[in-house]
Amino acid sequence: MDKQTKAQLENALIRRFFVAPSFEIYGGIAGLFDLGPAGTQIRQNLISAWRNHFVVADDLLEVQCTCLVPEQVLVASGHVAKFADLMVKDVKTGECFRADKIIEDQLQKKIDTEKDSSLKNEMQIAFNQIDGMNETDTYQIMKKFNITSDAGNELSQPFPFNLMFQTSIGPSSQSKAYLRPETAQGIFMNFKRGFEQARQQLPFGIAQIGTAFRNEIAPRNGLLRVREFEQAEIEYFIQNREQKCKHIEDVLDLKVNLFSADQQLSNHQMTEQITIKDALQQKIISHEHLAYFMGKTYQFLTSVGVDPAKIRFRQHLPKQLAHYAKDCWDIDCLLYCGWTEIVGIADRSAYDLQVHSKATGQDLSAFIKYDAPVQKEVYTAKAVMKVLAKEMKQQAQQFKVAIEAASQEDYARIQKEIDETGKFIINGAELSKEMIQLQKAVQSIHGETITPIVIEPSFGIGRIIYTILEHSFYMRENDEQRTVFKFNPLIAPFKMAVISLMVKDELEAVTGQIIKQMRKAGVSCKGDDSGVQIGKKYARFDEIGIPYIATVDYDTLKDETVTLRERDSMKQVRVKITELEQIINKLINGMPFEEVK
Template sequence: MAPTTTTKTGQPFDRSQLDQLLRRRMFFTQSFEIYGGVAGLFDYGPPLCALQANFIDFWRKFFVIEEGMLEVEPTILTPHEVLKTSGHVDKFADWCCKDPKTGEIFRADHLVEEVLEARLKGDLEARGQAINANTGAEEDAKKKKKIKAQATAVKLDDATREEYESILAKIDNYDGQGLGELMTKHNIKNPATGGDLLLPVAFNLMFETSIGPSAQLKGYLRPETAQGQFLNFAKLLDFNNQQMPFASASIGKSFRNEISPRAGLLRVREFLMAEIEHFVDPEGGKKHPRFAEVADVELELLDRDVQLSGKTTTTRMKIGDAVAQGIVDNETLGYFLARIQAFLKFIGVDQTKVRFRQHMANEMAHYAADCWDAELLTSYGWIECVGCADRSAYDLDVHSKATKTPLLVRETRKEPLKVEEWVAEIEKKKFGPKFKKDGKTVEAAVEALSQELREKLSIDLKEKGKIEIPVEGVGNGTVELPKELITIEKRTRVENTREYTPNVIEPSFGIGRILYALIEHNFWTREGDEARGVISFPPIVAPTKVLLVPLSNHADFEPLIQRLAAKLRRLGISNRLDNSGASIGKRYSRNDELGTALGITVDFQSVKDNTFTLRDRDTTKQVRASEDEVIAAIQRLCDGSETWADVAKRLPAFEGQEVD
């Protein structure tokens, strides 16, 4: 069920009020609205564009610059062959079910989740317990209406209620067959009509297109930015002077043809991603040279074993302990989990609404060996906002094999390595005439024999004078090789160079989702002014950093305003002038809705002595100081090196002036 959420001041969170504010102040709007709109597509307005730009700027500083990453910008259009090799053509899918009578299509896991949550809500209503009213937006009204047929206030028995809660705890672990069985067992039908639904089938989420005028080159709009980074690995390694480990990074649009877009900005079909591919030597446990810096950082962890037990209880523990105990697989994965948490804290995400959830086996992406999601609690529930996956060597391996291009690292060993191995050699002069057109296939099968099997076959060859090996597509699937055609013997070779395919740890940020959660986490209303909201963005990401507020339109204020604005612009600090006829209090109040962090009031005292008041959005407290002191304080607040409490200690307080 949607959780009971509160604002940072402890008030009950009202999503409808926030939604109205975001649309009224043009944070976002429905794309193509005057044509009726398209589900899952939204246009960002000025405040959200500015918030996103500030987010990206800080993300680059926090990760790309701090970690010395190599940023690339791969193309969005991606040939079919690339995504076929990566596995996305065959495996990048969600499960959907169709009503054969109405043609309506549902995403199966979401349908099961919503119906069971509705029944649990009905159970609470029947028991006379309070229900969270975190709905109110238009889409939620439609959603409630659709599930009404399956959400009557009926008291469930304890066993059924516990079963529902257990299913919801591990809903992401069900495959298509499992979801179908749940739908049958729990009589889940079309919520609007009560009609039967077909069993779930896989639906590929990629948008297909054609490249070029002939339409012969099939392609897709990329579902992630990662593949372009993998394909450029050899060039990036060369750019990095063959030094390992290293990381690449990319920020750009990705596209997924969502079955049933919902939850506003949280589930859309076109979105911005920021992805990191950290290439690491798999030998030695994927250690990270800076892991000691974060080892004592505590995280809320929800591992897969807890989820499979039907629970969602988190454990708070140091990431160093989590890695040592094998809960988190390796240091590099743990390092990035801690860095992700630190980043989210800096930009203003409520740390009491953050958890890291480990993927269960059936929900794991086809390329992942392990994966943890940074989930943020919103009025829609826990939302995956950052994925941190161990992709092992999957991507580099498959692209290397498909293109016969080496995507690996070669490094000189400090000491030569002696390797004992079983070597299989064929007699090529006799081999060709014997197998003719199948010769290359048989030869490839010989090369693919494992060391263990070669050792066993060497004994058979010595004792029987012949061996049999499996060869797919030749004869009955096995081929007999006499000792005249093959020899297998143990040899020792010396390696001066080591070759290996790096493993990849991938933090992947869904920027739109993080921005929405950030807005929810920082939205509140002042006591006595509940009609207007406040969004407490930290200055480092606030869409507009400073509001310039002249006391009136008196001509003497104009040169001071222009000088302040110019100085702030030169420092890269966004500012906005509000010289409307409204009172200063109202001007500040309506800009508090936009998340504007600070305000400078220009009055007649400013004209006399070049001092100004500086206002903090959240406390509404003000200080007064010289122009240089005010500008310096703003700069430190906006780069995160000071807080308002620090400024208030240094500069003299100012009372009055802000009145309605």
């Protein structure tokens, strides 16, 4: 997309009220936007398509959790301590910038103009790694490449800025809380209930669509970086990374662009296309469930109108991983402003369930029953209270609990220590072998207790909407004033329009009847009874992406047929009014216009 087309797009979005700045009559607030009628309908259609593609197809449990999160939850999850971006300030004006973004912007300009190939390569490696660097490394990059503010002034050293909005619950202000920075934590709070609804079987998934809040340092690029946004997230609980994915065959043959961590560190820009199957075999993607959701997400994005040629999967570098993640792939889309993340698919390991279990004392594990009992050597242990009480006094009961609640791994270690030294360590104290009766025996094991691993696809609804808007927008050839959104009919805000060739009572009466009929059938339908020429009416509807227009003319009064026009090809075909509803529904569900008879 060139600069002129981008300007036309922004003009169309505001003029046709797809989106508007929030509180505009008061000057607006950075990072807050309202969706207009067309934007709202696109959002509704996108969410409906997402539900069908994931929740319905994969039999997920959907929940709706509160936006207010007590502080102790986010302390346990690590968000209070670690959910931050690095910020820098213009030392003269005090203007704030997100450190990685201002560095990326200026490095990209330097890369584009640098003639020295060695220095250019060095800049590219720094560009690939800047997201996730610590304060020291970020400051070194700033100094090395002379990064300044937009005004050309010196920048401060980077420092962390927590992105969460803090508030309190109740009038006393004693109960601290935050607006949720992600929808995931509410799902983890309800893990045990979800596990019961899934008949205590793994894998299973819980989905949620809802609003999240992040106090962005420098919101920009419209809907791409905002302070209040909508997420569609799935927390998919699996037994382990070796567990087979039931539906992996559905995505194995998909060809995708993968941008692995190794490639980024070696300054490659993009891989050639590779199938999901080959990526698994070559260990580029670590396991089947992660691969499945990557493929499933690619299928979803392309089905709703994202250009497949402008999609890549970019793996996080080790330093870029969130505090809870073992692995993560972002789905980036190429936009006017560059490659932009619109979906993240993370392997969150068992981190969240483990930390919340530890913080609350609640059991957030899952018992996995074996298909058949397994014979296994296991340790049993009992504290010898007579000896323990004599030596440990008031602490004897505490050590008794620790000894008898230890894990099999701990018992194996204790046995080894006793064999070597006659003593063992537990709870940081050294105890004698006389304080424990440790035995090993073969038992029939019917299952095991585990903390499930979580795979999390996280979708930014606003970012996907904007990507669809940009990827769908174009100007008619040889007529730059006629702008069009080529929305997939599934996502289009309105499925069709019905108009009269001329504003005549007898024609308008039939037009009104057809509109009423289509709306009653659940097909969103627009009309236009203004006196402008039919070409201008077509242009108006093209500009909000309506895929099909039915025109009533004087032949309609004779044979009860209308002219049905397709938006992008502008081809037309004559169809019966009685068949119009059926034809439109088939077109919405993917039938090519060429098959309309």
